Amino acid sequence: xxxxxxxxxxxxxxxxxxxxxxxxxxxxxxxxxxxxxxxxxxxxxxxxxxxxxxxxxxxxxxxxxxxxxxxxxxxxxxxxxxxxxxxxxxxxxxxxxxxxxxxxxxxxxxxxxxxxxxxxxxxxxxxxxxxxxxxxxxxxxxxxxxxxxxxxxxxxxxxxxxxxxxxxxxxxxxxxxxxxxxxxxxxxxxxxxxxxxxxxxxxxxxxxxxxxxxxxxxxxxxxxxxxxxxxxxxxxxxxxxxxxxxxxxxxxxxxxxxxxxxxxxxxxxxxxxxxxxxxxxxxxxxxxxxxxxxxxxxxxxxxxxxxxxxxxxxxxxxxxxxxxxxxxxxxxxxxxxxxxxxxxxxxxxxxxxxxxxxxxxxxxxxxxxxxxxxxxxxxxxxxxxxxxxxxxxxxxxxxxxxxxxxxxxxxxxxxxxxxxxxxxxxxxxxxxxx
Numbered sequence: 001x002x003x004x005x006x007x008x009x010x011x012x013x014x015x016x017x018x019x020x021x022x023x024x025x026x027x028x029x030x031x032x033x034x035x036x037x038x039x040x041x042x043x044x045x046x047x048x049x050x051x052x053x054x055x056x057x058x059x060x061x062x063x064x065x066x067x068x069x070x071x072x073x074x075x076x077x078x079x080x081x082x083x084x085x086x087x088x089x090x091x092x093x094x095x096x097x098x099x100x101x102x103x104x105x106x107x108x109x110x111x112x113x114x115x116x117x118x119x120x121x122x123x124x125x126x127x128x129x130x131x132x133x134x135x136x137x138x139x140x141x142x143x144x145x146x147x148x149x150x151x152x153x154x155x156x157x158x159x160x161x162x163x164x165x166x167x168x169x170x171x172x173x174x175x176x177x178x179x180x181x182x183x184x185x186x187x188x189x190x191x192x193x194x195x196x197x198x199x200x201x202x203x204x205x206x207x208x209x210x211x212x213x214x215x216x217x218x219x220x221x222x223x224x225x226x227x228x229x230x231x232x233x234x235x236x237x238x239x240x241x242x243x244x245x246x247x248x249x250x251x252x253x254x255x256x257x258x259x260x261x262x263x264x265x266x267x268x269x270x271x272x273x274x275x276x277x278x279x280x281x282x283x284x285x286x287x288x289x290x291x292x293x294x295x296x297x298x299x300x301x302x303x304x305x306x307x308x309x310x311x312x313x314x315x316x317x318x319x320x321x322x323x324x325x326x327x328x329x330x331x332x333x334x335x336x337x338x339x340x341x342x343x344x345x346x347x348x349x350x351x352x353x354x355x356x357x358x359x360x361x362x363x364x365x366x367x368x369x370x371x372x373x374x375x376x377x378x379x380x381x382x383x384x385x386x387x388x389x390x391x392x393x394x395x396x397x398x399x400x401x402x403x404x405x406x407x408x409x410x411x412x413x414x415x416x417x418x419x420x421x422x423x424x425x426x427x428x429x430x431x432x433x434x
Contacts, residue, residue, distance in 0.1 A: 003044045006031035027390060035062025038414050040398065048398045051408045051422055056223070056255050058286030060334055061413040067285045070330035074323050083109070083320040090325035094292075097332055101264055103273045104294035108312070109320040113254035113280035114148025116291035117216070120276040121152050122314060123295060124214040124248045130302045130310050136213045136247075139171075140204065143178040146224030147216060147252050156216050159224055174208070176201045176215075180228030182365050182376075190231040197230075198237035205245045214248035214275070219266035220369055223255045226405035227374035229367055235270035248275040248299075254291070258282035258331070259341055259412065262348065262370030275299060285331035286411075290324035344371055344412055347419075351408065354423045361430050363406075374407035379434055391429045397422065399429070406430070 007029050015021065016029070033043045038061060040048045050058065060067065078088060095107040108123075110116055121139060128136035141147065141156040148154070154163050155171040163170070177183075177197045184193035205212060219235055222228035242249040251274035256266045260282065263269055267277070276299075280291035303312050318324075334340065352368045355375070359366060362378040377384060385401035392399040399406060408422060 001043055003031045003042050006043055027386060030393065037061040037063070038411050038418055046396065048393065048396050049410075049418060049422055049425075050398050051410050052398060052400050053282075053409050053411050054286060055281075056260075056409050057281045057284075058411045059258060059282045059331060060285050061411045062286075064285060064287075064413075066334060067287050067327050067330045070326045071287065071323055074326035078322045080318065080321050080323070082317070084315060088320075088322050088325075090322045090329060091320035094325045094328050094332075097329065098279070098292060098294055101332075102277050102294050104277055104296055106297075106300045107292045107294050108314075110291045110293075110316050111289040111318055111321075112148075112291050113252075113278065114150040114153045115316065116254060116278040116280055116293050117147045117153040117156070117250075117252060118150055119293045119314060120216070120250045120252075120278050120295075121156070121214070123276065123293065123299065123312060124250065126312060127248070127299050127302050128213055130305070135211055138208065138211045139173040139213055140176055140201075140208075140215045141173060142217055142222065143175045144180065144222055144225035144228060145175075145178070145216070145218060146222065147218075148254075174204065176204050178222060178225070178228060179230035179234040180222060180225065181230055182228060190229075191233050194231035194234035195237065198234050198241070201238060202241045205241050205247055209245035209247060212245070212247045214250050215242055216250040216252055218252050219256055220261050220269065221256050221266070221372055223372075224402065226376065226402045227367070227372060227407045229369050229372075229374075232270035235267060235272055239270070239272040239274070242275070250274060250276040250278065252278045254278050254280040256372075259335065259344060260369075260371055260409070262341070262345065264335070264341065283331065284324055284327035285334075287327040287331075288321070288324040289318075290321065290328060340412060347371070347412070347414070348373075350416060351419050351423070354419060357423065357427055358430070361427070362434050363430075371412060372407065372409050374405055377401075377404045377406060377430065377434060379404060384433070387433050388429060391433055392425065395425050395429060397425045397429070399426065 010029055031043050032040050034041050038050050040050050098107050099105040108119055139156050143158055145158045147156050149162055156173050157163055158175055177200045179194040179197040181190035251267050253265050257279050276295045278293050284290050348371055351373055363375045366375040384404055388401050
């Protein structure tokens with residue numbers, strides 16, 4: 001089947017996510033037939049370097065044999081069983097492993113990041129209700145934050161294009177200043193700016209603590225805000241503030257967890273443990289949908305009661321799916337056997353060194369955090385992101401700029417020659433369009 005045939009069928013039958021479908025009259029879909037390593041191949045045989053890990057989920061490359069084999073072995077045993085009233089080895093083993101890695105426990109599973117956000121928000125609200133503090137119903141998040149596109153997660157999201165249309169339906173939450181270092185004053189260091197933002201956070205929390213259930217943050221990198229990066233000092237202060245005023249801290253590590261920021265979880269760089277951690281995307285290496293929320297024993301015990309209504313009555317049909325859990329266990333096993341975090345430190349330094357060539361172009365804020373790399377193009381072109389995407393695709397490179405921000409978030413298996421190709425092709429694309 002040709003690209004054009006599959007493209008036509010898709011446009012006639014599929015409503016694609018986060019897409020104004022009419023734009024595909026101008027910007028055609030890319031029909032992908034297979035993947036291998038960092039490469040995606042269309043039905044006509046052209047290949048594309050997946051610099052964005054297929055929406056930040058793929059850690060160890062497409063067609064990874066170890067993750068595939070784990071799924072295949074599990075498929076021969078148990079494909080699925082409901083998790084209400086039943087359990088199985090993959091979900092228990094994964095929960096034990098995640099507890100060991102996060103310092104939290106009693107994993108609650110769903111299928112995607114937004115659902116994980118919803119679960120954490122509901123758990124926090126319900127906890128305060130269960131312990132006799134029903135007035136603590138409000139949430140706060142950072143300016144320019146993104147936590148998903150379901151109703152609850154949109155309530156703590158601050159990205160207008162996703163939120164504004166549905167504003168009349170959403171719960172109201174407060175916003176505090178983002179510590180994204182790009183917003184700092186001239187001469188102000190990233191750490192100084194982070195601490196100044198933390199002071200603003202404390203001022204708000206001190207005034208409203210009696211009604212606040214939780215603060216939710218994306219630790220170290222606000223990805224959907226254009227890879228807004230900030231100093232870990234903010235997280236340290238946020239943890240102290242939340243503890244002092246009895247407000248939960250929810251760490252949304254959906255995009256930044258599993259090694260993306262240089263440590264297994266971003267919160268480790270501030271030496272803190274949140275009250276809730278939300279995980280998804282890389283949890284299965286990008287192979288099957290899965291998300292998880294882990295919390296403290298103290299919070300879990302507030303739901304452990306004779307009264308059913310005090311339990312956490314939330315569910316998904318595919319909660320803790322054995323196939324997805326097996327993929328996650330295989331993914332975590334690769335971290336253990338392949339010294340991934342150590343190797344990534346060398347790879348990260350190599351990428352960022354190669355990216356210095358981009359400073360000859362009209363860009364600013366060249367930055368990286370672990371295996372997340374970004375810069376902002378200096379242009380007034382409102383169509384920059386689309387033109388950049390289209391020009392890169394023509395050169396066999398998958399780039400998806402966020403506004404004027406161009407970023408790389410490649411699979412960890414990317415080689416030095418593929419890094420060279422990624423950076424050099426990006427340079428050529430930008431030189432042609434800026």
